[in-house]
Amino acid sequence: MDVHTHLTHKAFKLDQDQVIKRAEESGLGAVVVNGLEPKSNREILSMRAKSPIIKAALGIYPIEAVNDSLPSDFPLEVESFDVQEEIRFIEEQAKSGALVGIGECGLDGYWLGEESFSKQESVFEQLLDIAMKYDLPAIIHTRKREKRSMEILRSLGVRKVNFHCYGGKSKLAIQGAEKEGWYFSIPANAKVNQLFTKLLKELPEDQILTETDAPYLSPDRNTRNEPANVVRTVNLFAHLKDWDVGEAKQKIWNNYQNLFG
Ligand SMILES: [Zn+2]
Numbered sequence: 001m002d003v004h005t006h007l008t009h010k011a012f013k014l015d016q017d018q019v020i021k022r023a024e025e026s027g028l029g030a031v032v033v034n035g036l037e038p039k040s041n042r043e044i045l046s047m048r049a050k051s052p053i054i055k056a057a058l059g060i061y062p063i064e065a066v067n068d069s070l071p072s073d074f075p076l077e078v079e080s081f082d083v084q085e086e087i088r089f090i091e092e093q094a095k096s097g098a099l100v101g102i103g104e105c106g107l108d109g110y111w112l113g114e115e116s117f118s119k120q121e122s123v124f125e126q127l128l129d130i131a132m133k134y135d136l137p138a139i140i141h142t143r144k145r146e147k148r149s150m151e152i153l154r155s156l157g158v159r160k161v162n163f164h165c166y167g168g169k170s171k172l173a174i175q176g177a178e179k180e181g182w183y184f185s186i187p188a189n190a191k192v193n194q195l196f197t198k199l200l201k202e203l204p205e206d207q208i209l210t211e212t213d214a215p216y217l218s219p220d221r222n223t224r225n226e227p228a229n230v231v232r233t234v235n236l237f238a239h240l241k242d243w244d245v246g247e248a249k250q251k252i253w254n255n256y257q258n259l260f261g
Contacts, residue, residue: 001028001029001030001031001032001209001210001230001252001253001256002023002028002030002031002032002210002211002212002214002227002230003030003032003101003139003162003164003185003209003210003211003256003260004032004034004103004104004139004162004164004165004185004211004212004213005031005032005033005034005211005212005213005214005226005227006033006034006036006040006213006214006215006216007019007020007031007033007044007047007054007214007227008033008035008036008039008040008043008044008047009214009215011215011224012214012215012226016047016050017050019226019227019228020050020051020053020054020227022226022227022228023053023226023227023228024051024053025228026227026228026230026231027231027249028053028227028228028230029053029253029256030053030055030100030256030260031051031053031054031055031227032055032056032057032100032101032139032260033047033054033055033056033057034057034059034101034103034104034139034164035056035057035058035059035060035103035104036059036060036061036064036104037060037061037064037067037079037081037086038081038086038089039079041058041059041086041089041090041093044056044057044058045058045093045098048098055100055101055260056093056098056099056100057099057100057101057102057103057104057139058089058090058093058094058099058102058103059090059102059103059104059105059127059139060083060086060087060090060105060123060127061104061105061141062105062106062107062108062112062120062123062124062141063076063078063108063111063112064078064081064083065083065105065119065120065123065124066112066116066119066120066123067079067080067081067083068080068083069116069119074111075111076111083123087123087126087127087130090102090127090130091130091133094130094131094133094134094136095134099134099136100136100137100260101131101136101137101138101139101162101260102127102128102130102131102136102137102138102139103127103137103138103139103140103141103162103164104139104140104141104164105123105124105127105128105138105139105140105141106124106140106141106142106145106149107120107121107124107141107142107143107145107148107149107152108120108141108142108143108144108145109143109144109145110143110144111143117145117148121148121152124149124152125152125156128152128153128156128158129156131158131160132156132157132158132160135160136160137160137161137162137183137259137260138153138158138160138161138162139162139164140153140161140162140163140164141164141165142163142166142168143167146166146167146168146169146172147168147172150172150176153180153182154180159180159181160259161176161180161182161183162182162183162184162185162209162259163176163182163183163184163185164185164211164213165185165187165211165213165217166184166199167195170195170198170199170202173199173203174202174203174204177203177204177207178204181207182207183207183208183209183255183259184199184203184207184208184209185208185209185210185211186199186200186208186209186210186211186233186237187211187212187213187217187233188210188211188212188214188217188218188219188225188229188230188232188233189217189218189219189225190232190233190236191219191232191236192219197236197240200233200236200237200240201240205241205251206251206255206258207255208237208251208252208255209252209255209256209259210230210233210234210237210252211230212225212226212227212229212230213225214226214227214229219232234248234249234252235248237251237252
């Protein structure tokens with residue numbers, strides 16, 4: 001399965017249907033499309049009709065969470081919207097049973113500075129509250145704010161957690177997986193990324209999931225990533241554990257069922 005992908009991205013505008021078909025043909029049982037802001041959140045809800053493997057997670061990306069207070073020279077294009085209204089929309093959808101998760105959500109200290117942190121944390125915490133209230137996993141983005149994200153998760157007592165594309169200290173990840181039962185989804189480019197390879201090897205095997213973050217993080221240089229590529233991480237996982245691929249597949253699928261099922 002791919003627990004973190006952005007099929008709403010314009011990179012998939014022309015061939016979204018074929019991309020979904022290739023995911024089905026590659027044997028994926030679930031593709032969790034993650035939302036970032038109002039537009040992608042709504043598109044994901046309607047995308048579910050395309051295939052039973054398409055699952056919806058709605059969220060607010062940390063940069064979008066502070067869309068009304070970004071500096072005028074901010075390098076990324078961010079549309080403005082009412083964050084509180086969107087949080088209400090996400091809660092309605094969670095309540096209706098349309099979602100398998102809340103995400104993506106989290107904290108970003110790479111693009112954003114300290115002046116944004118309290119606002120980011122407030123949105124993050126409100127989304128975590130929804131996740132807990134409706135017993136859904138939270139799919140977490142955290143860049144340069146890993147420790148703080150973990151502090152918040154611990155203080156709120158959030159148990160159902162998946163860290164997506166985790167880039168912090170491996171020791172913190174292993175601790176979180178062992179002590180809190182948190183999950184970590186490993187991208188399709190794990191083979192060429194030392195930290196992801198290490199996490200695949202050292203995380204408890206029951207806490208590992210697969211993802212792509214497509215169209216980003218392709219395993220092949222300068223190409224678009226897509227959900228079918230998770231197969232590469234499953235193969236690498238099998239190789240590192242000295243298992244056959246079928247065993248690795250089954251393990252990761254069971255992990256998905258345990259968190260998202
Ligand atoms: Zn993402």
